[in-house]
Amino acid sequence: FLPSFTSRGAARAGTFGNVVTANWQENPVYDHPAGALLRLRVVNTDTTRIHKLYLTTTNAQIIAWDGHPVRDPIALPTALKPVLVGPGQRLDFALRMPESEGQKIDLMAKLPGQPKAMASLRAIGSNLNRNLNALSALPPNPVAHPDLSVAQTHEFVFGWSPDSMIANNGVCGSMGYTFWSINRTPWAGDAATGVGPLAQLELGKSYIFRLRNESPHAHPIHLHGLSFLPLRSNKRRLKSNWTDTTxxxxxxxxxxxxxxxxxxxxxxxxxVIEHQKTGLAGYLRVS
Incomplete structure (x- = not known):
């Protein structure tokens, strides 16, 4: 087996394995009635790899992102323009199964070398002849909308660590090195005492977080307990869909x-677990 973690990987994009699975199997095949409507939930549980995914059908749509119904439509990903799904991110497809028994839809991942079928959906039985357009939109989640006119801004910088301290993670253990930080402060560890929050937020108030990646590597930044709305990027147009990860x-x-x-x-x-365990973590306090 390849090592799960390496110092070289932790200091870069993470340590990659060479076997990818869906539901702990290599290219499982799931049978569903021909012509049926299906909701397919995709969760990236890889601790490192940012997957580039697409389906081998045009009879589908993305209906939810990170647990929230899509309000700003997302184009159906293709082989030329796959969707990026970072560790911990989730997306839901609504799709129509093929009409003929034995036909398949593949969930594809663009990996180094060539695309790989992660899982397949195989049509069985008589054609149910369902219509994807007959689906109603999902009801929105009850999320409070921020008031941008009064929102206070907090800036968070994700980058290298100026400190070589070793995190105190108690029974969870430490990797023995630190590479990353938020606002130049690496996470002291899950068992460390006296560690203050990265920001103190007042209950019920609106905030803008400016998230700046000063490193050459991608970071799926995840916030527990709260949902946020992407506003803008200096690199690309962002979809205005509720999420907990960017x-x-x-x-x-x-x-x-x-x-x-x-x-x-x-x-x-x-x-990316190696980034988190080597400093790129912290917490926010809402009170």
């Missing part, structure tokens, strides 16, 4: 907006 590409700065409507201490970290 994938920061190389050198990107993204503004997101939220209402601090859930009291507590909420983890705020990179979902």
């Amino acid at each position: 994938l920061l590409i190389r050198g990107e700065t993204v503004d997101v907006a939220l209402v601090a409507d859930n009291p507590g201490d909420w983890a705020f970290h990179c979902h």
Whole structure:
């Protein structure tokens, strides 16, 4: 087996494996009635790899992103323009199964070398002849909308660590080195004491977070306990869909907006586990 973690990988984009699976199987095949409507939920549980995904059908649409119904339509990904799904991110497709028994739809991943079928949906039985356009839109989740006119801005810089401290993670253990930080402060560890929040938020108030990636590597930044709305990027046009994770590409700065409507201490970290465990983590306090 290849090593799960390496110091070289942790300091870069992460340590990649050479076997990819869906539901812990290599290219499983799932049978569904021909012509049926199906909801397909895709979750990237890889701790490192940012997947580039698409379906081998045009009879589908993305209906939810990171657990929230899509309000700003997302184009159906293709082999030429796959959708980027970082570690911990989720997306839901609504699709129509092929009409003829035995025909398949593949969930494809663009990997180094050549695309790979991650999983397949195979049509069986008589054609149910369902119509994808007959589906109603999903009802929106009850998320508070931020008031941008009064929102306070907090800036978070994701980059290298100026400190070589070793995190105190208690029974979870440490990787023995630190490479990353948020606002130049690496996470002291899950068992460390006296560690303050990266930001203190007031319950019910609106905020804008400016998320700046100063590194050459991508970071899927995940916030527990709260949902936010992407506003703008210095690199690309962002879809205005509620989420709890934003994938920061190389050198990107993204503004997101939220209402601090859930009291507590909420983890705020990179979902590439080697980045998180070597400093790229912290928490926010809502009180």
